[in-house]
Amino acid sequence: MQEKIRNFSIIAHIDHGKSTLADRLIQECGAVSDRELEAQMLDSMDIEKERGITIKAQSVRLEYNGHILNLIDTPGHVDFSYEVSKSLKSSEGALLVVDASQGVEAQTIANVYLALDNDLEIIPVINKIDLPSADVDRVANEIEETIGIDASGAILVSAKTGEGIKELLDAIVERVPAPQGNPNAPTKALIYDSWFDNYLGALALVRVFDGEIKKGQEILVMGTGKTHKVNELYYPHPKRKLPTNAIKTGEIGVVVLGLKNVADIRVGDTITDAKNPASEPADEFEEVKSFVFAGIYPIETDKFDDLRDALDKLKLNDSSITYEPETSKALGFGFRVGFLGMLHMEVVKERLEREFGLELIATAPSVTYKVITTDGEEIEVSNPSELPDVSKIEKILEPYVKATILVPDEFVGNIITFLNEKRGIQKKMDYVGDRVLLEYEIPMNEIVTDFYDKLKSTTKGYASFDYEMIGYKEGDLVKMDIRVAGEVVDALSIIVDKNKAEKKGRELIKVMKELIPRQLFEVAIQASVGNKIIARETVKALRKDVTAKCYGGDISRKRKLLEKQKQGKKRMKSIGKVNIPQEAFLSVLKID
């Protein structure tokens, strides 16, 4: 049986058609009826469907010509590359999907390296060959040139029309190695995903490397040292649960332990037999680390407990978020939440609002700085308002990323100028056909703004971008405060490169001036570094705010309008006498 199993992940740059390809494979294997078919059926969250992107990796068990195929669809966006790493740990092969008209992009390269690190068999798949702009030869060339893998065996498919899908399935059976592992050794299974189900409790998705997991078995979770009984087992399927009595060597499956707490089955941990444990755990992998931090506050200040509950619940299904309570003078009680990146932050905020009915304000995202104080102490700061006084700072270290950018050569000039403005240091510049592959080291705080949008707009959408953390370097950084009506608004403080402070300050308060509605009083907005005011704008006082006509029959309507205005005002935050709309707290994202 074991030699009939094929475990593989589908990896690619964002939007190159992984989830659509998964649909075709599922369909071809007859795993769902025609009636059940839908586009990107593995993208099951509302937010995935709406945005047309995959956020969480999904596994499916398929049968094809007497073989068992375990397919894992992964996300393409850089923020979720952790999902790719996890999936690759459970696979022997990877389908490297490349869009036939776009060619190799930044995440294609990044994901190939991940697959190579795991010694996987890579099958290049050139997708979207139905497109008139498809250029298979060029793309095959790029695969060979940029990533140095042989493209002669590439399978040409259209996930849209189904062309080439059979050939691909045959190639998977032929080329992906069967899983190794000893069926007679003690149970050793890697938890590569876990989530919470309202009926079944905490669930672990595992890949069994040795032995098997059986229903009723007493198992040990090696990292926690706790033992549990296996209540139920099933194979993953997009539409239903496929119950089984055992998950055998080389297989993947879902283990139901009847646990309330997902923390008991942490991703990366190993499940083994309680009585006859394995001598060592499965290949560990690094725990995911948050890069980007932002304050998240309920708009209604009495909703703090609700926010805490919502975060606790969300964490069950998204273990990559971290959070701890914080207080802001301007925003009240909230949490400093750690995210994998900007898109992740957006997704988490949206899910909290949607799935838990909360209205939230997010502050500008920040990275984690390391501050060496004059006492020689090192402290980590991910909330700019908590930066110690300048007199106490010896130096500040900031995180850097290695950025990989692929861009058509006509834009190279613009991109280099742009990256210089972002304090980037060029490490590499290679030509790939008529495109250029750039490698830069960039301070991460330059990226947690609207970096990606700007990058896209300077290249008419053609640039692709990937990054990974590489460590800390000393920076020439200062804290810039924003004062509204003379008061420092802590939630608006940012840490910036000293040379950019003045320009940023000026731009920032200009944006804020547009966002803050005129009020009964004139409002001064200032940017300051320490005690020095570096820029100032004024929001003039209102002169007229009243409807012209109000006769007897009209009074209720007027009152309702007023009540609505009042609700609108409630959704703003008041700093002293001044009302600040939510968007103002993210205005730093709108500046260069």
Next chain:
Amino acid sequence: MLYIHIPFCQTKCFYCAFNSFQGQTHLKDAYLQALIKQFQHTSKPHKFESIFIGGGTPSLMDISWYNQLFEVIYDYIDDKTEITIEANPNSADYEWIKQIRQLGVNRISFGVQSFNEEKLKFLGRSHSRKDAIRAISNAHKFFDNVNIDLMYSVAIDTKDLLKSDVLLANKLGVNHISAYSLTIEQSSRFNHTHKKDDEEEEIWMIKLLNSFLKQYEISNFGRICKHNLGYWQLKNYIGLGAGAVGFKNNKRFYPHKNIQKYINNPLFAHIEKLDHQDLLYEKVLLGLRSVAGFEWEILPKHAQEKTQELIKEGKLILKKGRVYSTDFLLADAISVYIL
């Protein structure tokens, strides 16, 4: 107070979303009967402080029609009752004006909007500059209290145009002007392109009007109209007619808006109940947009604190237990701020 609604118009002006209909005057007798029936079934005060016959276009109804109407209301009028009628310059002729005065009406209000021909066309009005001047002169032969409605913030407005309207009104000697900034209503033919959004010009216009006639509400200048002031003071009033809203204590009454439906059942009214909070909001909102003001006592504690702040800033004043606005133009913003 009594409001009587006349929902008939010759043509529908482009900006108008009032409950008024063209081509329905064949219903006027049935409508009169319905008004009388509603009146008889409504509990009334001993005497009315004020009566307002508004529209629509009340001047489309002839004198014999009013004779029948007044027969039933005479008992509730004395010589202190302020009785206003709205009239359109083209339908209110010399005879009509003369006879309506003889019936006891003592205040007349013309929907002039402007004396500028081009603007009148733009607004879809069916009268001319001449009609307006003639109607006002005729009215002055019989009435002491003559009002005209003007409109500003219309797309084609200029300061010169507005100034000549105001100067002419002043020259004609009206003792009251209602000047409305154009509001774009969803159900009218106008859209935002017909509106001029120029805060500076609006404020300029209000100052100009104020230099001739004293402002006592956002849009009202001159000799105070008791009936209008009653609205801002949230006094009780009876609404008679199709869509004529009435108000008593904490209830608002909404009869059928459709003329035929109203005729079929003039006693029907949808009732809206106002709670304590609703009434508070209305008192503040209305009090601040006019000289009416409101009682300090009605404010909850947090609102009193906010009010104190604005008193310190000189935006409100407290006099004999009442709060007044020093700038009607900020009424909405101030209401939202303190409540």
